[in-house]
Amino acid sequence: xxSLLNFLLRFKTLILFLVLEAVALVMxxxxxxxxQTVFYGLSRNISGFVARRLERGTYYFRLRRVNEELVKENxxxxxxxxxxxxxxxxxxxxxxxxxxxxSYTYLNARVISNSVNKQKNFITLDKGSKHGVAVGMGVxxxxxxxxxxxxxxxxxxxxxxLLNTDFRLSASIARNDYxxxxxxxxxxxxxxxxxxxxxxxxxxxxxxxVTSGYSAIFPAGLMAGTLTGDQKRGGDFVSLxxxxxxxxxxxxxxxxxxxxKKDEREKLEExxxx
Amino acid sequence: MNSIxxxxxxxxxxxxxxxxxxNNIEFSGYVNPYVYLMFILILPVSIPSWILLLLGFLTGxxxxxxxxxxxxxxxxxxxxxFVRPWVLSLNVTAEAAEGDMSPSSYRSGLRWFLIxxxxxxxxxxxxxxxxxxxxxxxxxxxxxRVLLSTMVTTFFIVLFDFMRPHR
Numbered sequence: 001x002x003s004l005l006n007f008l009l010r011f012k013t014l015i016l017f018l019v020l021e022a023v024a025l026v027m028x029x030x031x032x033x034x035x036q037t038v039f040y041g042l043s044r045n046i047s048g049f050v051a052r053r054l055e056r057g058t059y060y061f062r063l064r065r066v067n068e069e070l071v072k073e074n075x076x077x078x079x080x081x082x083x084x085x086x087x088x089x090x091x092x093x094x095x096x097x098x099x100x101x102x103s104y105t106y107l108n109a110r111v112i113s114n115s116v117n118k119q120k121n122f123i124t125l126d127k128g129s130k131h132g133v134a135v136g137m138g139v140x141x142x143x144x145x146x147x148x149x150x151x152x153x154x155x156x157x158x159x160x161x162l163l164n165t166d167f168r169l170s171a172s173i174a175r176n177d178y179x180x181x182x183x184x185x186x187x188x189x190x191x192x193x194x195x196x197x198x199x200x201x202x203x204x205x206x207x208x209x210v211t212s213g214y215s216a217i218f219p220a221g222l223m224a225g226t227l228t229g230d231q232k233r234g235g236d237f238v239s240l241x242x243x244x245x246x247x248x249x250x251x252x253x254x255x256x257x258x259x260x261k262k263d264e265r266e267k268l269e270e271x272x273x274x
Numbered sequence: 275m276n277s278i279x280x281x282x283x284x285x286x287x288x289x290x291x292x293x294x295x296x297n298n299i300e301f302s303g304y305v306n307p308y309v310y311l312m313f314i315l316i317l318p319v320s321i322p323s324w325i326l327l328l329l330g331f332l333t334g335x336x337x338x339x340x341x342x343x344x345x346x347x348x349x350x351x352x353x354x355x356f357v358r359p360w361v362l363s364l365n366v367t368a369e370a371a372e373g374d375m376s377p378s379s380y381r382s383g384l385r386w387f388l389i390x391x392x393x394x395x396x397x398x399x400x401x402x403x404x405x406x407x408x409x410x411x412x413x414x415x416x417x418x419r420v421l422l423s424t425m426v427t428t429f430f431i432v433l434f435d436f437m438r439p440h441r
Contacts, residue, residue: 013323013356020331020352027338027345028405050340054294115297117306119407122342158342186407187415 048156051113073142107256116189116248121161128155138257144223144245174208195239205229216262307427316376330355350402361393392428
């Protein structure tokens with residue numbers, strides 16, 4: 001007993017070191033389902049508060065670029081509006097249903113915390129469950145796909161960025177509709193890879209990559225990036241290097257995309273595919 | 275008592291600097307200076323190693339909470355706190371060994387402080403970047419990030435050391 005005590009006293013620093021490192025490792029390994037814990041909600045609210053204060057200060061310096069982007073998008077929307085109003089109304093509907101035909105809703109939000117230099121990057125938005133944001137919603141900026149909401153508190157939400165090695169996006173080549181999965185390899189924040197494209201598909205540098213719409217998160221045809229021409233062959237498939245349309249370093253305003261028919265679609269798919 | 279207050283102030287200042295300024299520095303994803311480690315470096319020479327470890331844990335934990343990287347900074351900072359006494363004893367000088375002196379270039383010379391800082395920072399950054407990526411797949415890419423960030427972090431810590439008041 002005495003020798004055991006002596007042993008412990010002699011190595012108390014080493015033992016404390018090992019215990020603390022074990023605690024840190026447990027924290028790291030459980031951080032995946034960490035989003036659910038109460039504690040994280042609390043710490044997110046605190047750090048969200050700090051980040052929002054900071055963001056308020058730095059936002060002014062980016063106003064010019066934000067304005068340019070908004071003007072550009074306004075123009076595009078006006079064009080769409082023009083197309084739609086020119087179209088004759090289709091069929092009758094007995095009740096004036098304002099959401100008939102609409103599948104996706106958009107909520108604008110501001111990025112208050114963001115990173116591009118980690119392997120698993122997350123983005124914090126200034127909108128939360130109070131504003132209707134829910135886990136599983138897609139997030140896009142005026143220039144393209146940004147990520148998916150993975151956690152919400154009442155005032156903030158955390159988005160898994162496309163620049164996260166765990167993120168997979170079902171995307172297709174706009175010109176010929178071949179689809180694959182878009183992932184980030186954790187190195188350069190401007191480039192991602194579109195894999196699982198068959199050998200025989202002819203691709204050109206500059207081809208547009210858009211969301212496929214095969215998952216209920218993003219509508220089909222949302223811009224994701226363009227091909228750079230660089231490709232890697234392996235097995236039956238090639239993987240193509242994609243220049244992302246969103247520059248994550250300059251991300252300020254985004255849209256949270258809600259799918260009104262997501263539950264219906266997923267329920268049907270679950271019932272049939274078993 | 276006075277010195278505890280002073281160290282608490284330094285701690286808060288370094289954490290705030292880290293969160294507001296240094297977390298926003300990213301040169302093409304390679305350089306991420308983590309100057310909050312300076313807190314561990316300037317604690318008194320005579321501090322008991324178990325207190326040093328607990329303070330290291332606390333520092334890393336606070337940074338983890340604010341950056342949302344649960345455990346990664348805690349892990350790296352505890353390792354840094356563990357090797358600090360060892361690095362101190364490796365290139366100790368007569369002046370630095372004195373009682374509750376805080377290690378600084380003012381007391382022990384720039385060369386000594388530079389080597390001491392760079393060694394602890396390197397250990398911290400190696401642990402940090404490799405635990406964060408958690409694979410050896412991009413080994414040399416990660417190593418390059420570690421080395422570049424170590425240089426920049428060391429530079430800023432030595433710079434801040436010059437600004438410290440010496441009595």
